[in-house]
Amino acid sequence: VLPIERLAVELGGRGIDLLVDAAHAPGMVPVDLAALDVPYWTGNGHKWLCGPKGSALLAVRADRRAAVQPLVISHGWNDPREHAGERTPFRLRFDWTGTSDPTAFLALADAVELVAAIEPGGWPAIMAANHQLVLDGRERVAAALGVRAPAPDEMLGSMAALPVPGLSTDGEALALHLALVDDGIEVPVHGWPVPAARGPGEGPRAVLLRISAQRYNEPRDYDQLAEALRRRLGRPGAR
Incomplete structure (x- = not known):
């Protein structure tokens, strides 16, 4: 486990963007993305969270989202709700890409709740x-x-x-x-x-x-x- 909090502060102070490859972090160590405040963070859902393969998490800080685009675009690219303020452009473009099967993502929340019930704490x-x-x-x-x-x-x-x-x-x-x-x-x-x-x-x-x-x-x-x-x-x- 690396001292990501310290690294984020040191690199941010030098104007260096940090991408945290936190593949194993979700479910293995506590994660507070708001406190961490890194430009880019990604983690897997199929490891310690026991979610389906293909489920993962991507967090991009608000000031970097405009420059991050999905490799495959779909309806969200020109969704009118973007202009109505119902959802952010980042979410509209990434939530549904092409013909991807969303089953793994939809099941992840249930996996998190199910595993949490194993221990009283x-x-x-x-x-x-x-x-x-x-x-x-x-x-x-x-x-x-x-x-x-x-x-x-x-x-x-x-x-x-x-x-x-x-x-x-x-x-x-x-x-x-x-x-x-x-x-x-x-x-x-x-x-x-x-x-x-x-x-x-x-x-x-x-x-x-x-x-x-x-x-x-x-x-x-x-x-x-x-x-x-x-x-x-x-x-x-x-x-």
């Missing part, structure tokens, strides 16, 4: 429980890998990445990922930085494994992963 309780579970899971998996946590607790939401000692190539990362799939475990294992962030001919500097925590997870899930890693990587204590 609603979303704040869900986010707190997931955060605590991923800290516990990280400790168990780090012990199996023989590594220390690379980031402080306060920089985590409901996900945590750990380095995998002894692996250094994309091929090795893929092989471990597929081996864990054979063990019935689905976790991302990849070279870091990702290929898009590397220079020509440059390989990864490390291999990372990422765990997540949602309300359907239990501590024993991370014990199962830890045991599989010990066995697959030949670590002490494997059974």
Whole structure:
């Protein structure tokens, strides 16, 4: 979890527009867009909010909306309500684009309400429980890998990445990922930085494994992963 609030202030003071790629933020950490006051912010609805794939959120600050247009235009482009002040031009142009199926967007609000009802404390309780579970899971998996946590607790939401000692190539990362799939475990294992962030001919500097925590997870899930890693990587204590 990056200090977006501080970054927004520093960049804004230098006249630099900030686009926040908050793919995992909705449902994982509290989000206050009014307080954040960034020019552009986007997040996914199908991840922690448990909405349908294809649902997402786009927020553009009022002073930047005139310059942001949808890739596909439809009736909203020249809707007369724009001039009557019933809805903003930004909403009219983006709410319905071409022949897009709006089902995912229409279902997102129900998904948010449904998941909130899982815990008596609603979303704040869900986010707190997931955060605590991923800290516990990280400790168990780090012990199996023989590594220390690379980031402080306060920089985590409901996900945590750990380095995998002894692996250094994309091929090795893929092989471990597929081996864990054979063990019935689905976790991302990849070279870091990702290929898009590397220079020509440059390989990864490390291999990372990422765990997540949602309300359907239990501590024993991370014990199962830890045991599989010990066995697959030949670590002490494997059974």
